[in-house]
Amino acid sequence: xxxxxxxxxxxxxxxxxxxxxxxxxxxxxxxxxxxxxxxxxxxxxxxxxxxxxxxxxxxxxxxxxxxxxxxxxxxxxxxxxxxxxxxxxxxxxxxxxxxxxxxxxxxxxxxxxxxxxxxxxxxxxxxxxxxxxxxxxxxxxxxxxxxxxxxxxxxxxxxxxxxxxxxxxxxxxxxxxxxxxxxxxxxxxxxxxxxxxxxxxxxxxxxxxxxxxxxxxxxxxxxxxxxxxxxxxxxxxxxxx
Ligand code: CA
Numbered sequence: 001x002x003x004x005x006x007x008x009x010x011x012x013x014x015x016x017x018x019x020x021x022x023x024x025x026x027x028x029x030x031x032x033x034x035x036x037x038x039x040x041x042x043x044x045x046x047x048x049x050x051x052x053x054x055x056x057x058x059x060x061x062x063x064x065x066x067x068x069x070x071x072x073x074x075x076x077x078x079x080x081x082x083x084x085x086x087x088x089x090x091x092x093x094x095x096x097x098x099x100x101x102x103x104x105x106x107x108x109x110x111x112x113x114x115x116x117x118x119x120x121x122x123x124x125x126x127x128x129x130x131x132x133x134x135x136x137x138x139x140x141x142x143x144x145x146x147x148x149x150x151x152x153x154x155x156x157x158x159x160x161x162x163x164x165x166x167x168x169x170x171x172x173x174x175x176x177x178x179x180x181x182x183x184x185x186x187x188x189x190x191x192x193x194x195x196x197x198x199x200x201x202x203x204x205x206x207x208x209x210x211x212x213x214x215x216x217x218x219x220x221x222x223x224x225x226x227x228x229x230x231x232x233x234x235x236x237x238x239x240x241x
Contacts, residue, residue, distance in 0.1 A: 003049035003141050003164060004130070005029040006117070009039040009065065010054040010083065015106075019052065022110035027142060028117075036060035040068070043075060045185035046161070050079045050117060053100075063098045070099035074181050079120045083108075132167045134227035137211050139167050148209035158183065159202040162195075166215065166225035175222040199223055 006028050010016040020030040031048055033039040036057050051069065053062040060068075062082060069075040082103040084092055092103055101120055104113050122128070130142035138147050144160060146153040155163070161183045166174065174182075176192040184190050203212040213229040 002029065002046055002161070003168070005031055005048035007031045007033060007039060007042060007048040007051045009033045009036060009052065009057065009062065011035065011057050012054070015054070015083075018110070019113075022114065023117075026114045026117075036062065036065035036068075039065060043069075044187040047075070047078065047182050047185075050081065050120065052081045052083065052117075054083045055085065063094060066098040066100055074178075074186070079123075081113075081116060081120060132164070134167065134170065134214070134225075135211075137167075137206075137209075137214065137227075139164055146205075148206075148211060151209070153205050153209065155202060155205045158198055159205065162198055163202055163215070163225070166223065170225050170227055173218040173221045173224040179222065195222070 004027070006023055008016055008019050008023070008030055010019065010032075011034050016032055016034070020032055023030050031042055033042055036053075037059055039051070039053075053065055055062040057065070066080050066082065069078060069080065079101050080099065082100045084103050084105055096103075101123075102116050104116055118128075127133075130140060132139045132141065136149050139160075140146070141164060144157070146155055146160060146163065162179065165179070165182055166172075176195045179195050180186075180188075180190055180192065184194075199215060203215055206212040206214065214226055216224050216226045216229055218224050
């Protein structure tokens, strides 16, 4: 997943380009898509942090796309923002029924849209500055930096995304398939044991700070982030206690 990425599904070139320009200037990465079908294919890769869907699309409609995303366990938690035409209240209500988190009526100001996006992201756990902190461990989703107090922890991009997914869902256990689908993408063939390799690397990076135990093994399931499992630095970096 890349929480800073926004998938924009809009068939009108002018609006899509205007959205890309405004969102990128606000610090987001934009993944443009002209149709719902193309968006679904893109969602087989690493997940974005939010999806903007235009109501009127050729082929599958925006509402159908939203319903589909809500039904799929991989995308059911993704914040969805719908763009609608002016004054269609009934349609708006239908979009909430489809699992939309918010909507913006065209024509809209980029500033309003970005304010709504920031509000949605805060609801899904982001602080104003894009950082997530638990027990002294801070993950900066904008600057792609991980730190323990004042000290920077060096991790690779995959370990970072893995930790980000887990820190966004503290205490939730993920199995290896769920981690692979979200972090690596469904369209990439990677063996399940790859997850273990990256968890090991992540724990090694966290061990000098006594934070390796925050990445817990859940027997018979997989892994979870347990903020309160950290403590005094452990010498081994393993999961023995
Ligand atoms: Ca359209």
